[in-house]
Amino acid sequence: xxxxxxxxxxxxxxxxxxxxxxxxxxxxxxxxxxxxxxxxxxxxxxxxxxxxxxxxxxxxxxxxxxxxxxxxxxxxxxxxxxxxxxxxxxxxxxxxxxxxxxxxxxxxxxxxxxxxxxxxxxxxxxxxxxxxxxxxxxxxxxxxxxxxxxxxxxxxxxxxxxxxxxxxx
Amino acid sequence: xxxxxxxxxxxxxxxxxxxxxxxxxxxxxxxxxxxxxxxxxxxxxxxxxxxxxxxxxxxxxxxxxxxxxxxxxxxxxxxxxxxxxxxxxxxxxxxxxxxxxxxxxxxxxxxxxxxxxxxxxxxxxxxxxxxxxxxxxxxxxxxxxxxxxxxxxxxxxxxxxxxxxxxxxxxxxxxxxxxxxxxxxxxxxxxxxxxxxxxxxxxxxxxxxxxxxxxxxxxxxxxxxxxxxxxxxxxxxxxxxxxxxxxxxxxxxxxxxxxxxxxxxxxxxxxxxxxxxxxxxxxxxxxxxxxxxxxxxxxxxxxxxxxxxxxxxxxxxxxxxxxxxxxxxxxxxxxxxxxxxxxxxxxxxxxxxxxxxxxxxxxxxxxxxxxxxxxxxxxxxxxxxxxxxxxxxxxxxxxxxxxxxxxxxxxxxxxxxxxxxxxxxxxxxxxxxx
Numbered sequence: 001x002x003x004x005x006x007x008x009x010x011x012x013x014x015x016x017x018x019x020x021x022x023x024x025x026x027x028x029x030x031x032x033x034x035x036x037x038x039x040x041x042x043x044x045x046x047x048x049x050x051x052x053x054x055x056x057x058x059x060x061x062x063x064x065x066x067x068x069x070x071x072x073x074x075x076x077x078x079x080x081x082x083x084x085x086x087x088x089x090x091x092x093x094x095x096x097x098x099x100x101x102x103x104x105x106x107x108x109x110x111x112x113x114x115x116x117x118x119x120x121x122x123x124x125x126x127x128x129x130x131x132x133x134x135x136x137x138x139x140x141x142x143x144x145x146x147x148x149x150x151x152x153x154x155x156x157x158x159x160x161x162x163x164x165x166x167x168x169x
Numbered sequence: 170x171x172x173x174x175x176x177x178x179x180x181x182x183x184x185x186x187x188x189x190x191x192x193x194x195x196x197x198x199x200x201x202x203x204x205x206x207x208x209x210x211x212x213x214x215x216x217x218x219x220x221x222x223x224x225x226x227x228x229x230x231x232x233x234x235x236x237x238x239x240x241x242x243x244x245x246x247x248x249x250x251x252x253x254x255x256x257x258x259x260x261x262x263x264x265x266x267x268x269x270x271x272x273x274x275x276x277x278x279x280x281x282x283x284x285x286x287x288x289x290x291x292x293x294x295x296x297x298x299x300x301x302x303x304x305x306x307x308x309x310x311x312x313x314x315x316x317x318x319x320x321x322x323x324x325x326x327x328x329x330x331x332x333x334x335x336x337x338x339x340x341x342x343x344x345x346x347x348x349x350x351x352x353x354x355x356x357x358x359x360x361x362x363x364x365x366x367x368x369x370x371x372x373x374x375x376x377x378x379x380x381x382x383x384x385x386x387x388x389x390x391x392x393x394x395x396x397x398x399x400x401x402x403x404x405x406x407x408x409x410x411x412x413x414x415x416x417x418x419x420x421x422x423x424x425x426x427x428x429x430x431x432x433x434x435x436x437x438x439x440x441x442x443x444x445x446x447x448x449x450x451x452x453x454x455x456x457x458x459x460x461x462x463x464x465x466x467x468x469x470x471x472x473x474x475x476x477x478x479x480x481x482x483x484x485x486x487x488x489x490x491x492x493x494x495x496x497x498x499x500x501x502x503x504x505x506x507x508x509x510x511x512x513x514x515x516x517x518x519x520x521x522x523x524x525x526x527x528x529x530x531x532x533x534x535x536x537x538x539x540x541x542x543x544x545x546x547x548x549x550x551x552x553x554x555x556x557x558x559x560x561x562x563x564x565x566x567x568x569x570x571x572x573x574x575x576x577x578x579x580x581x582x583x584x585x586x587x588x589x590x591x592x593x594x595x596x597x598x599x600x601x602x603x
Contacts, residue, residue: 064356
């Protein structure tokens, strides 16, 4: 196959998946969002600090992370939001997820690794506003004809975060 | 507005503290000078800088410092500011270096803080600069307690052991129980909370009262049969105590009837024989090294070392967390936090602890988010003119101080729900400011 022939439709399909996923988050449809993950999904966000070597800035697997969730714990987070007692999201923050620079870095049968940039705006209550910028590396798997997220690695650019995190990326 | 005397703002006879102490710029400046420039402040844990040349940067009050192990292995702490024009000589959060070269004019300092290089020393200074005199400004008092490195700018301050006082009796439990000693897991979390530093510090000093409702979502999940966290840490009631110490340190949720060990054992049985053995060995180690009372306490579980260093230690199977509340103005703090584990804990326990911290205590964790929200909205709701005229109420148990008598255990005991620790906090705070 020549470059561009197959990839063009595939990347459109993946982009549409990511946009829809972002919309579910922004609309607060967390249970539907959760359904976009495989049962063995991993959701991971390392810590970051300023180091001379870029390679040493991030915590590694097995070290302390900001998120180190499996699907069961992601579900717990969603469940918590539904208790009405999750004060940090009661009332819910308004978020806007901007997903850009979508790039398929590898594709094999029924599985793609896709990188994207995210800019997330959070507006909360009267005047609490935060931006989070970062990169995502996802592994998407096709299960029963649908794309699902099997791995998500989110690396934020900030070493000092503007506030505690009560939203998803 | 006139700056009122501190004594007018803290009325502990009635259990009232003016809201102005959380907002006044003048009071904040005075805190930096009289508390942060004079108290013993937590700098780092030794395991973060194990090798010669290793360093981390932090703050003492608003002053940036670098904590640096020199080539001989001795730890020093220095103001992170070039003596020539004040440029930050180290602009990273950690690493290893034999020397830092200032990016402004190139003055170079060795890892013992000495000035070892001055560009154009002969051509510019004609060899006349006194290089011995202009090393990095060293934090004059540096002391370590069980691997915790503290620094103090006040040369006349009492030594660290005296400063910690009888809190050491409890800290020893946290520091001695780990079979291989504590090790901070790599990965530092830092975030901003738009609130005064004291709101976070007093929370760990004595505010058990916030747990049932601030963290109500966790209990709601538990009722649904979901274990977001080990439920043991969140039993309430008269079997647990708050303990206040001289110099305003405080502990919350102290158990003296061995409950925390029993709870650990129950959890360990779910995790397997290796973990049961580990929990038993942890207790045995306490019994061998410390008193039977300390062995009964077994785990702390959370507290604050005045002014701004908090910790938790729920059990041998749950995280040791270290939290620094860096002041960044009267209505802003930076929370810096780390998770530590026993070097010799079984791998399964290390994993469980790391996940526990990331999922509960972390800035993304189920517990921490709601605290931030409360601290920030307290700040929002009390900054107005009318709001500032009012007091915060610290009256819980005011007429009953000293009633909880527990022989053989240091510190002043109070019931689980009490505000006596916060009252000591503000009494001490006021005594330092006047």
